[in-house]
Amino acid sequence: MASFAGPEIERLIGLLAKLPGMGPRSARRAALALLKRREQLLEPLAASLRETADKVRACSRCGAPDTRDPCAICADPARDGSLLCVVEEAGALWAMERAGGFRGRYHVLGGLLSALDGVGPEALRVGELVERAAAPEVSEVILALPATVDGQTTAHYLADRLAGAQVTISSLARGVPVGGELDWLDDGTIVQALRARRPA
């Protein structure tokens, strides 16, 4: 990109373009919006990013990003310490919390095993998980990993690694999503939903 907008604005556009869902064009639009809404958007976002960079760290127990360590969920005595829910990333943790209904604690892996991307167990928080699962209060580890090849490979690997711990290992049910039309579902989901059919 040419530098007619000055190196500072070009740098800002280049960084905004790296955000997921953004490209060079939308990054320019975002930079313009920031420059136009200086008090309402540019200043608050600059301050918020500074604060996030300075204060938010991965919880040393579960790996979720928080300003406190242990994080709010790990520190909450009302949470059920016998249930440990393993998620890929904090985004999945947030989705579970939005959905509600889970009152246990989490373990954020920080990614998935991937032969293609060269991600091995040592790059993930697997050792920490095995250690936490060995604690006497933990009775069940729920593998809430994506229903993708990497997600399922990771789930199998974790089930193996946790075989020695005195815990039940479970994973999220597969089936027709709420509001799901059979017409629009992939065959794999239909087959799995049929296999796991329940009395009505």
Add this chain to the structure above:
Amino acid sequence: MASFAGPEIERLIGLLAKLPGMGPRSARRAALALLKRREQLLEPLAASLRETADKVRACSRCGAPDTRDPCAICADPARDGSLLCVVEEAGALWAMERAGGFRGRYHVLGGLLSALDGVGPEALRVGELVERAAAPEVSEVILALPATVDGQTTAHYLADRLAGAQVTISSLARGVPVGGELDWLDDGTIVQALRARRPA
């Protein structure tokens, strides 16, 4: 949105969601990417926004955002001071510069007249334009405004206001865009391209 991710991250997500092209879901993804790529993305973007907020100001002559005042284009002696190109926003200026071929100077209006949104001439840099157009070196004002109702209303209004100045007033040609298929063009463009037809 619930506050399980902590107030700092929720604030960041809320601000990211205000960027054009972003919604609550993509803002969460962006926040996660920032937290995951702390050194490559979060720190540089925080610093870049801080720098932009501190250093970038509207050029006191043309209104374009720059760290210098007058801006790089206004200060460039190689630019043709007899041509003044009026644009809505800095984004249009950047587009003109990317396209190349224009060696004059710019005037950034800061918006368009809009009866619906209650934007009158006093909200735009119209007085400054009239003043600049009255300078003896200016011989032509090119109205490079969008081909929308508000854009054309603004162009008509500016042509009226500039009637007293000793300048030629022009606007960008209408016609078939490069690579444009007639099939996909709207009727208005085809009619205007036909009226403005040129010897082949």
